[in-house]
Amino acid sequence: MRDPREELTDHIGSLRAFALSLTRNSATADDLVQETLVKAWTNIDSFQQGTNMRAWLFTILRNTFYSLRRKRKREVEDADGTMSESLATKPDHDGRLNLRDFKVAFDQLPDTQREALVLIGAQGLAYEEAAEVCGVAVGTIKSRVGRARARLAELMELSEEESLEITDSVTQGVVGSRPAA
Amino acid sequence: MTKHMTRKQLNSRVVEEIDRNLRQAFDDMAEQPVPDRFTDLLAQLKAAEEKKNSGDQQDA
Numbered sequence: 648m649r650d651p652r653e654e655l656t657d658h659i660g661s662l663r664a665f666a667l668s669l670t671r672n673s674a675t676a677d678d679l680v681q682e683t684l685v686k687a688w689t690n691i692d693s694f695q696q697g698t699n700m701r702a703w704l705f706t707i708l709r710n711t712f713y714s715l716r717r718k719r720k721r722e723v724e725d726a727d728g729t730m731s732e733s734l735a736t737k738p739d740h741d742g743r744l745n746l747r748d749f750k751v752a753f754d755q756l757p758d759t760q761r762e763a764l765v766l767i768g769a770q771g772l773a774y775e776e777a778a779e780v781c782g783v784a785v786g787t788i789k790s791r792v793g794r795a796r797a798r799l800a801e802l803m804e805l806s807e808e809e810s811l812e813i814t815d816s817v818t819q820g821v822v823g824s825r826p827a828a
Numbered sequence: 829m830t831k832h833m834t835r836k837q838l839n840s841r842v843v844e845e846i847d848r849n850l851r852q853a854f855d856d857m858a859e860q861p862v863p864d865r866f867t868d869l870l871a872q873l874k875a876a877e878e879k880k881n882s883g884d885q886q887d888a
């Protein structure tokens with residue numbers, strides 16, 4: 648059987664992106680990824696074959712992040728707005744919505760909402776998987792994602808009035824649960 | 829069940845717009861080349877384990 652550790656390399660990009668969204672500092676993010684990889688390597692026996700390895704790795708990364716942060720709680724948090732700063736600014740292709748503005752708005756979300764939105768909206772985890780990663784109930788994840796989207800819409804000044812012709816059931820279906828993809 | 833609904837109901841177009849931006853931002857990051865420090869790290873872990881395993885066999 649293939650050693651699941653062979654698969655670790657495939658997830659480094661996602662881990663870095665998730666770490667950056669938590670730490671908002673690129674140097675800290677990569678240290679966090681390094682620690683996650685070491686832990687994953689040495690604790691591979693706790694990974695259940697056939698389950699989502701990315702979700703498993705995110706759980707390790709997130710736990711490591713919060714335990715480090717508790718240790719360093721007296722240190723001044725060094726958030727440098729990395730989402731908005733470290734990424735190359737791309738031109739607005741079709742965009743009513745400028746990606747850079749989006750990143751600035753994203754960086755303003757509370758930690759719990761940001762991580763929930765990242766796991767669901769960007770990393771494509773199922774609500775159940777995201778709930779497990781964050782150690783909370785599925786309903787809590789749904790609530791956080793909903794509030795994160797609402798806050799972003801507000802920050803981005805996306806108009807909500809134009810939507811009145813969309814039926815409530817469609818709207819609720821999209822906001823309340825993730826469509827099967 | 830409606831407790832988690834937001835005060836202002838978001839329409840599907842807004843949700844799509846947000847998620848599209850989110851994915852774009854993350855794909856940009858996730859697709860950046862993997863720094864050598866990580867591939868080196870995994871290689872070192874693997875080498876250390878192989879060394880340990882061969883040591884174990886000698887002891888046995």
